[in-house]
Amino acid sequence: MSANQRKKRLNKKDAYKYMTRLGWDTTYQKEEDVFPYLEMEGLKIHDWEAWEDPFRMTMDSYWKLQAEKDKKLYSIIDAFAQNNGQKNISDGRYVNALKLFITGITPLEYKVVQGFSHAARAFKGEGASIACQMQAIDELRHFQTQVHTMSHYNKYFDGFSEHTTMHDRVWYLSVPKSFGDDASTAGPFEYLAAISFSFEFVLTSLLFVPFMSGAAYNGDMATVTFGFSAQSDESRHMTLGLSAIKFMLEQDADNVPIVQKWMDKWLWRGYRLLGLVSMMMDYMLPNSPTSWGESVELYIEQNCMALYKDLEKYGIKAPTDLINTIVAEKGHLSHQVWNIFYNHTNAAAFHTWMPEEDKMNWLSEKYPDTFDKYYRPMFERYIELEKKGERFYSEVLPQICQVCQIPMGFTDIEGGNPEVYTVETSEFNGEKFHTCSKGCKHIFEAQPEKYIQAWLPPNQIFQGNCGGATIPEVLKWYQIDHGVDNLDYVGSPDEAMWNKLKNK
């Protein structure tokens, strides 16, 4: 029998230390060669040890926790499939919200795996690196579980299967794609300000809450379960976002104006991206738990303003101009975005439709000052045209914003001209660049060298880089099956499938 006693296990504190403190000081290479991004953005960091890791999680506990969550999620996904869960959703129209999610947001989850891995490598502080690494792995899991959750719908409905190619090519998906590319091509500190803070902390409630509560209101238990499975990760990501911002602000007073610029920029970038979510909430969900306007009141006017109040002690100011525009647009945004997609559904990978009477009434009730005055008459005329067999599809391409890449269909509400499209123009290197708003114009003018390289889908089509010059050629290159994935919901194979599932 061996006389050697088994070594005592490390206590939790030491285990955490040994499993996360893997950094070292450089000896034979210069530090700035090993960490080239540390000073690039002008931020001053004096003490990396001040980075708080609020979760103090180690990899062994992380795997265990995630494995348990996956086990629960996959058993529910299996049950959903075995019980033909697709029959229990509120209406066939609902799956179009999922199509928008899997083509627009799910590939972004994958994109941020790269972003957080890069940030983890770029930082010298081990607390910061380990938090970024864990988030990178979380996001990979979210990408996978979202694809697996929605794959069940792919058996019955169109528009899901080519989501990764579509994300890279289709015109409106350049909105989320360019958002992710903009963030991941910034330095690591701006990346955290953009994704961890502005997106995960400030705006996530406007993305995940509507999707997951929307799923619950429309009988989609598979997606609800995915939401629960991601929830504890999300709360960790939000905490990382806030601790990252506070760390940057506390390290040096000179950091404050830099961080302020990033916060302003990414609030606006995120808000414009969420324009897609606004139409999802108000139009694509057959049963809407809450309207876009109500969400702006809760999450922007109340929660976001309270957050800025908290950060006041560091010298951070609320971007009043941007917030005023967001508030002014709240009664118009979702209707304008839906009209854009109704115009261009012939080139989209999901269906649109005109709301039925009860939905119109809901919109009138939620938007008493705007819907009946500006949008209902327009939509009722569309319905008349549809009845005559003249459903409107645009034959021509939109002008899109150089920064957010959304068609320039936002009107000048603050200026008292809710029927006039806003166009802002800048010049750089002898060429004109047009943006949809003061917010986007300001972002362009701060870094024109970045946004002049934007891959704007209509312009790329005209340059001959998207499969051809005609809409059928471009659709083929997009991998959109004409007459199947696109056009109105009414008369679509999706509608026929829904009627078959419901024995209508």
Added chain:
Amino acid sequence: MAVQSIGEYPIIMKDKIENFNGNQLVFINWHAHRVVSSPRAFPLPPEMPFAALLTDIIPICYKIEPDFEDLDFDKTEVIWEVDGEVINPDFSKSLKENGVGHKSIIKFITPSLTGKVGV
């Protein structure tokens, strides 16, 4: 805040006129008309006569607007703007000769047709 970079940052003019196969990019907007959900984009030859906008471009773009059937370029009062400046176009002359350049915005305002839908 210029772009921060660890190397030299290139200037890439993605939409320079040379990339458009002899065309220039032109944007069209009928003021205050919202059925057409945003200004529209077209690759047009700089030598194209301005009149061709009226016969070839504006109809395919704006025939969906309820005001379109009352729009008669011989009779309706139209104010033309190129990049925010009011112009008196010579319809027989080219876009270029009328001051329309690469990425110009042509806006036309019809004081008698105000884009009201169903009101």
